[in-house]
Amino acid sequence: MLLAFVLLALLPTTARADDPPVPPPSAPAARSTVAAMQPGWNLGNTYDAIPDETSWGNPPVTRALFKKVRSQGFKSIRLPVTWGIHQGAAPAYATDPAWTAKVRRVADMALDEGLYVLLNMHHDSWMWVNTLSADHDTVLARYRATWTQIAAEFRDESPRLLFESVNEPTFSGTSGDEENYRLLAELNRVFHGIVRESGGRNANRLLVLPTLYTNADSGRIDALAAELVALHDPMIATTVHFYGWWPFSVNIAGYTRFDATSEQDLTDTFDRVHTAFVSRGIPVIIGEYALLAYDHNRPGIIERGEVRKYFEFLGDAARSRRLTTMLWDAGQFLDRGTLRWRDPELFGQIRSSWTTRSGTASSDTVFLARSAPVGARTLTLNANGTDFQGLRHGSRDLVRGRDYTVSGDRLTLTAEALTELAGDRAYGVDATIEARFSRGVPWRIDVISYDVPVLSDASGDTAGLTVPTQFRGDRLATMEARYDDGSNAGPASWTAYQQWDTAFTAYTDDAVKLTPDFVKSLKDGSEVTLTFHFWSGTSVTYHVVRSGDTVTGTRA
Incomplete structure (x- = not known):
């Protein structure tokens, strides 16, 4: 560690005006604390819920x-708290003692269980803090x-409690980013002063500062780096959030797979925060990560295997860059x-990614x-640095050479093996096999029998259109919508592939x-051709026409 400080001291002290600021390194205690918090978990939609902790389910x-x-295996929790709805009037803005006691109780329980706790100001960011300008x-x-009361309440709490100044800071009615940066810097400066001056363990408590919007774009990072230079406090960590490449994370514009574009977006984001902070001795917490559209109540928006690939890749990318991650779990x-766990297989993938890589396909x-007729099928193996070990169906190992072959990264399941696995060919999943690798968790492969889905004629209104559908074992991936002239139809007019x-x-x-939203966006009297793309590779076309408040759908 001494070598790092020596090297920093030897760097040129004169920088170009357009060079990003170089903040001083955090104290070893700050770095070791954030490292010890890996991995973390968010107590989402609870104490940040409005108006009370059970209001959001x-x-x-x-x-x-x-x-x-x-x-x-989690070592820390993030405790999001919305304070403003539990406060009295100006000038005291006194927080309801019962609410403070609830927050204190939950923080103490987590600390008693040996967890680190990151306490913040959460939805206040868009409920009233955003009008700062x-x-x-x-x-x-x-x-x-608000922070004076929080600091006083937790003044003598364990050092394993951290404070985060504000969640996803945003400001309305400003002139642009430069004003936004100044406003956030002012809030962070006030937060820092209040906590430090409150004394007790707060005098040296680890404080966590976000970027604007908790976003990892270069401008946001540079602005936060400038704040760190100004504060010159060794007990500070930084935080950003990550929910994936946006089109993939919400299934729009045809980004149904965790492809090279999504991988590069993740890599670039994590590289930026590593270069700006971690490489300079300043710890980074990915305070929230998940996928925007991932929800157990809405299955299928993002395909199950693509979700697993995303979390597998993210875990490795964070680990290799020494980033502490906190899963957003509402x-x-x-x-x-x-x-x-609602999906034990997915959580197994997430947990495995904390320590190693897993093979996928x-x-x-x-x-x-x-x-x-059933024929052979080939998948591409993504070994991710592991060695492929074989395939298993239940308790039986499939036989290489008879049931499958491997050539380079090409795994081919034979027609004979698939015929046996498919059984009576009922629609849907006929069998599940596992691809096993030398490290990590197995990769699940479902063998599915299907026929081309059948969509029926339908009628509706501006409240929407329900199209009776026989999926016949297939699964919908995305929907393409175009007018007869080839232009895009739907709320997202910039792309033909609409958002799930x-x-x-x-x-x-x-x-x-x-x-x-889709029906209301359609041009009156113009026919729209919908192309439904399914995961089997099958596409089905369907026609929709809006006439006033009525909408009709017909099979192609």
Whole structure:
């Protein structure tokens, strides 16, 4: 570590005016604390919920929850808290003592279980803090009052409690980024002064500062680096959030796979924060990560195997860059009622990524058309530095050379093996096999029998259109929408491939639904050709016409 300080001292002290600022390194204690927090978990949609902790569908917090989280390998929790709705009037903005006691109780329970706790100011960011530009003195007075109360309440709490100044800071009515940067720097400076001056353990407590929007673009990072230079406090860490390459994360513009573009976006983001901060001795916390559209209540928006590839890649990228990650869990991963993972296979992938890589493949499905003889199918193996070990069906190992062959990274399942696995060819998953690798978790492959889906004629109105659909074993990937002249149709007019949930849904086994937003966006009297793309590779066309408040759909 001494060598790093010597090298920093030897760097040129004269920089060009356009060079990004170089903040001083954090103290070893700051770096070791953030490292010890890996991996972390968010208690989302609970104490940040409005108006109370159970309002957004999660049960009251119990000690058993933190025991479960700790037993699953997590070392820290992020405790998002919305304070403003529990405050009195100016000038004191006194926080309801009962609410403060609840927050204190949950923080103490987590600390008692040996977890680090990152406590923040959460939805206040868009509920009132965002008006700082237009109502500067009032907002700043409230911000001061809020953090003064928080700092006093937790003044002597364990050093394993950290404070985060504000979640995803955003400001309305400003002239642009430069003003936004100045406003955030002012908030962070006020936060820093209040906590440090409150004394006790707060005098040296680790504080966490976000970028603007908690975004990792270069300008946001450079602005935060300038703040660190100004504060010159060795007990500070930085934080950004990451939810993936946006088109993939919400399934729009045809980005249905975790492809090279999505990989590069993740790599570039993590490289930027590593270069700006970690490489200079300043720890970084990815305070939230997940996928924007991943939700157990809305399965299928992002295909299961592509989700697994994303989390596998992210875990390795974060680990190799020494970034501490905190999974955003609003209840979509851990069922807090049963304390069971909603998708144990996915969580197994996430947990494995904390320590090693896992092999994957180009797909986790093999579709067999019932209208054709069963033939051999080939997948591309992504070994990710592991060695392919073989395939297993249940308790039986498949035989290399007879059931499958491997040539380079090409895995081919023979027609004979697939015929046996497909059995009576009922629609849907006929069999599941596992590709096993020398490290990490197995890669699941479903063998699926299907026929081309059948969509029926339908009528509706501006409340939407429900299209009766026989999926016949297939699964919808995305929807393309074009007018007769070739132009794009739908709310996202910049792309023909519309966004799942915004333009269409397919959550049941009997229908595809066009949303009110999609129907209302259509030109009156113009026919729209929809092309539904399925994961088997099959495409089905369908025609829709809006006439006033009525919409009709017909098979091609």
